[in-house]
Amino acid sequence: DIAIKVAVARGDGIGPEIMDATLRILEAAGSRVEPEFIELGEKVYLSGNTAGIEQSAWEAISRNKIILKAPITTPQGKGYKSLNVTLRKSLGLFANVRPVAGLHPYVHTHFPEMDVVIIRENEEDLYAGIEHRQTQDVVQCLKLITRPGCERIVRYAFEYAKAYGRKKVTCMLKDNIMKLTDGLFHRVFDEVAAEYPTIESEVQIIDIGSARLAAKPENYDVVVTSNLYGDIISDIAAEIGGSVGMAGSANIGKNVAMFEAIHGSAPDIAGKGIANPSGLINAAIMMLAHVGKSDIADKIKNAWLVTLEEGYHTADIYQEGVSKQKVGTQAFADA
Amino acid sequence: DIAIKVAVARGDGIGPEIMDATLRILEAAGSRVEPEFIELGEKVYLSGNTAGIEQSAWEAISRNKIILKAPITTPQGKGYKSLNVTLRKSLGLFANVRPVAGLHPYVHTHFPEMDVVIIRENEEDLYAGIEHRQTQDVVQCLKLITRPGCERIVRYAFEYAKAYGRKKVTCMLKDNIMKLTDGLFHRVFDEVAAEYPTIESEVQIIDIGSARLAAKPENYDVVVTSNLYGDIISDIAAEIGGSVGMAGSANIGKNVAMFEAIHGSAPDIAGKGIANPSGLINAAIMMLAHVGKSDIADKIKNAWLVTLEEGYHTADIYQEGVSKQKVGTQAFADA
Ligand SMILES: CC(C)[C@H](C(=O)O)[C@@H](O)C(=O)O
Ligand SMILES: CC(C)[C@H](C(=O)O)[C@@H](O)C(=O)O
Numbered sequence: 001d002i003a004i005k006v007a008v009a010r011g012d013g014i015g016p017e018i019m020d021a022t023l024r025i026l027e028a029a030g031s032r033v034e035p036e037f038i039e040l041g042e043k044v045y046l047s048g049n050t051a052g053i054e055q056s057a058w059e060a061i062s063r064n065k066i067i068l069k070a071p072i073t074t075p076q077g078k079g080y081k082s083l084n085v086t087l088r089k090s091l092g093l094f095a096n097v098r099p100v101a102g103l104h105p106y107v108h109t110h111f112p113e114m115d116v117v118i119i120r121e122n123e124e125d126l127y128a129g130i131e132h133r134q135t136q137d138v139v140q141c142l143k144l145i146t147r148p149g150c151e152r153i154v155r156y157a158f159e160y161a162k163a164y165g166r167k168k169v170t171c172m173l174k175d176n177i178m179k180l181t182d183g184l185f186h187r188v189f190d191e192v193a194a195e196y197p198t199i200e201s202e203v204q205i206i207d208i209g210s211a212r213l214a215a216k217p218e219n220y221d222v223v224v225t226s227n228l229y230g231d232i233i234s235d236i237a238a239e240i241g242g243s244v245g246m247a248g249s250a251n252i253g254k255n256v257a258m259f260e261a262i263h264g265s266a267p268d269i270a271g272k273g274i275a276n277p278s279g280l281i282n283a284a285i286m287m288l289a290h291v292g293k294s295d296i297a298d299k300i301k302n303a304w305l306v307t308l309e310e311g312y313h314t315a316d317i318y319q320e321g322v323s324k325q326k327v328g329t330q331a332f333a334d335a
Numbered sequence: 336d337i338a339i340k341v342a343v344a345r346g347d348g349i350g351p352e353i354m355d356a357t358l359r360i361l362e363a364a365g366s367r368v369e370p371e372f373i374e375l376g377e378k379v380y381l382s383g384n385t386a387g388i389e390q391s392a393w394e395a396i397s398r399n400k401i402i403l404k405a406p407i408t409t410p411q412g413k414g415y416k417s418l419n420v421t422l423r424k425s426l427g428l429f430a431n432v433r434p435v436a437g438l439h440p441y442v443h444t445h446f447p448e449m450d451v452v453i454i455r456e457n458e459e460d461l462y463a464g465i466e467h468r469q470t471q472d473v474v475q476c477l478k479l480i481t482r483p484g485c486e487r488i489v490r491y492a493f494e495y496a497k498a499y500g501r502k503k504v505t506c507m508l509k510d511n512i513m514k515l516t517d518g519l520f521h522r523v524f525d526e527v528a529a530e531y532p533t534i535e536s537e538v539q540i541i542d543i544g545s546a547r548l549a550a551k552p553e554n555y556d557v558v559v560t561s562n563l564y565g566d567i568i569s570d571i572a573a574e575i576g577g578s579v580g581m582a583g584s585a586n587i588g589k590n591v592a593m594f595e596a597i598h599g600s601a602p603d604i605a606g607k608g609i610a611n612p613s614g615l616i617n618a619a620i621m622m623l624a625h626v627g628k629s630d631i632a633d634k635i636k637n638a639w640l641v642t643l644e645e646g647y648h649t650a651d652i653y654q655e656g657v658s659k660q661k662v663g664t665q666a667f668a669d670a
Contacts, residue, residue, distance in 0.1 A: 074511065082511065082512060110445045126512070126513060127512060129512070131514065131515040132515070133515060138480075139515040139516045139519050140477050140479050140480070140516065141480075141516040142475050142476075143461060143475060143476040143477070144473070144474075145474050145475070145476075146472050146473045146474075147473075174563070174566075176409065176417065177420065178476050179466065180467070180468060180475075181474045181475065181476040184474050206567055207566045207567050208570050208574075208579065210570065211570035211571045211573065211574035211579060212574060214549040214574060214575050215575050232541055232546075232564075232567065234542075235546035236549045239546035239547060239550040240546070240549050
């Protein structure tokens with residue numbers, strides 16, 4: 001069992017609390033994760049660095065190749081670029097993988113059967129960040145879609161389905177309106193799907209697709225989509241499956257992978273020790289599986305499930321009659 | 336009580352069936368709607384008219400100023416332009432109003448308390464239809480946002496809230512990423528909101544906003560947003576509130592207004608007489624209220640509610656133990 005070096009960003013808001021809890025769990029489970037802490041986020045932004053990340057952090061990332069990142073706060077104001085987007089693009093993290101499974105009755109959901117993985121393209125689309133002002137009153141943003149970008153993400157989704165024994169891949173798009181851009185994604189999806197005849201495939205328009213996902217998530221298995229739609233439907237899936245506070249995500253590239261909670265830095269409850277560390281714990285579990293430590297990943301996953309089943313619940317998921325004890329971040333990690 | 340002239344498009348797929356049912360109800364309620372039937376949709380497209388609408392239809396529309404439209408089918412293939420989008424833009428139908436209220440227990444929903452109105456900008460955004468191919472493998476679509484467009488829709492939302500006694504307007508955007516385009520919408524929202532101090536206002540990022548809407552729709556009242564987000568969240572609201580088959584919508588312009596169901600033409604069940612006409616009935620109710628016939632609108636609305644309460648349900652909303660009788664389109668309209 002070898003040690004793995006990880007570039008760790010403790011983040012802002014509730015970030016440091018949930019990261020400390022997560023690292024403690026990683027250590028207790030014998031994962032041999034060796035964190036190298038990196039500087040990025042609010043403090044760096046406010047020091048006048050509009051990218052929000054130190055040069056030394058980039059170096060640590062290229063040394064370690066694996067990042068575990070707590071949520072960060074981007075200060076208000078025009079000059080600041082989103083660090084999430086910068087990291088995803090600079091490092092070529094093309095696939096954002098977001099699994100959500102219902103944990104009924106331990107965590108409230110109307111959808112006990114749901115078990116869905118949203119696979120979101122992570123570099124293109126309106127996130128290309130190309131915006132301009134045409135006149136004082138007219139502004140534009142460019143949505144960019146490329147064939148290699150579509151191919152990479154669609155193939156990733158089918159390979160993922162194959163690796164994890166999943167039966168169906170649904171693609172969601174708006175190609176009845178965006179015939180060139182979303183149309184290209186659709187065409188590539190059909191081409192790649194044909195190479196995986198044992199995996200069922202379907203394409204839905206994003207409006208009715210996301211509506212059906214919200215109403216009957218148990219009918220979905222793997223969903224692949226472009227960046228902005230994926231941003232929206234992954235939050236929907238996480239929230240109706242229990243809470244966005246519970247979901248972890250993997251940002252996968254050729255050389256580097258980054259693992260993070262899908263929620264934000266929640267400055268309103270920062271420092272109070274009440275935040276739910278589950279999103280980051282699940283991100284860490286995905287990280288361990290990614291580096292080949294599936295046994296330890298499973299061990300932590302099971303401990304996490306048992307903790308929820310035994311009713312140790314943070315405030316955000318506390319339910320009268322189901323929860324046994326309302327616990328803080330630390331006590332949850334201890335349990 | 337005066338007659339009102341309406342340009343009526345019977346549509347494709349299930350369109351003619353649900354339109355006949357709706358017109359029969361309008362007549363029975365004494366609405367004095369005088370339909371002038373217009374030609375648009377599949378047949379027109381397939382005759383070689385890539386816009387899908389006859390010149391005579393445009394003339395009827397400018398004479399009547401009110402359109403009641405059943406869903407249409409756009410043939411597969413590159414050349415055909417979306418008629419929905421053409422009508423909205425050519426006629427300046429800037430506001431798309433989509434109310435959804437839970438009808439629990441008569442129609443299944445997890446959200447009995449929900450009562451939300453989505454007000455969607457209807458002309459701009461990625462729907463501007465400006466797409467181009469940059470290289471063989473790179474395609475782009477332009478998202479267009481203008482200050483007058485934002486002002487018009489945001490003001491409409493607040494005026495709507497005022498007129499209907501609603502307490503809160505929520506704006507959903509992704510301006511943490513699209514700082515110029517969604518940022519402009521946000522700024523205009525704040526400016527206009529300040530003119531309505533008695534109406535509560537809030538702005539949410541579209542990812543978490545749509546997730547919270549899907550998980551707890553009862554926390555929302557009026558939601559205003561740009562075109563594509565509105566397309567997505569209005570389908571979500573309708574589906575989790577019962578079914579997209581139930582919701583009507585109004586497309587409001589300065590001179591012309593168009594009323595339609597939010598669902599599509601459902602070719603798979605066309606001609607079977609089983610389609611739920613509720614979406615179009617609700618559109619017709621909105622139409623009557625719009626032309627000042629609120630008494631008849633209320634009469635039809637009540638009859639529709641009583642029909643649902645008495646358990647006369649079409650197949651799409653049939654529930655063992657709740658429904659009394661599974662009825663077809665005609666029988667539902669009769670009831
Ligand atoms: C913070 C923001 C840039 C980010 C995104 O839009 O991708 C977040 O919402 C997410 O989903 O990871
Ligand atoms: C048919 C399509 C062009 C239309 C849209 O995207 O606006 C539909 O989904 C709607 O919501 O009315």
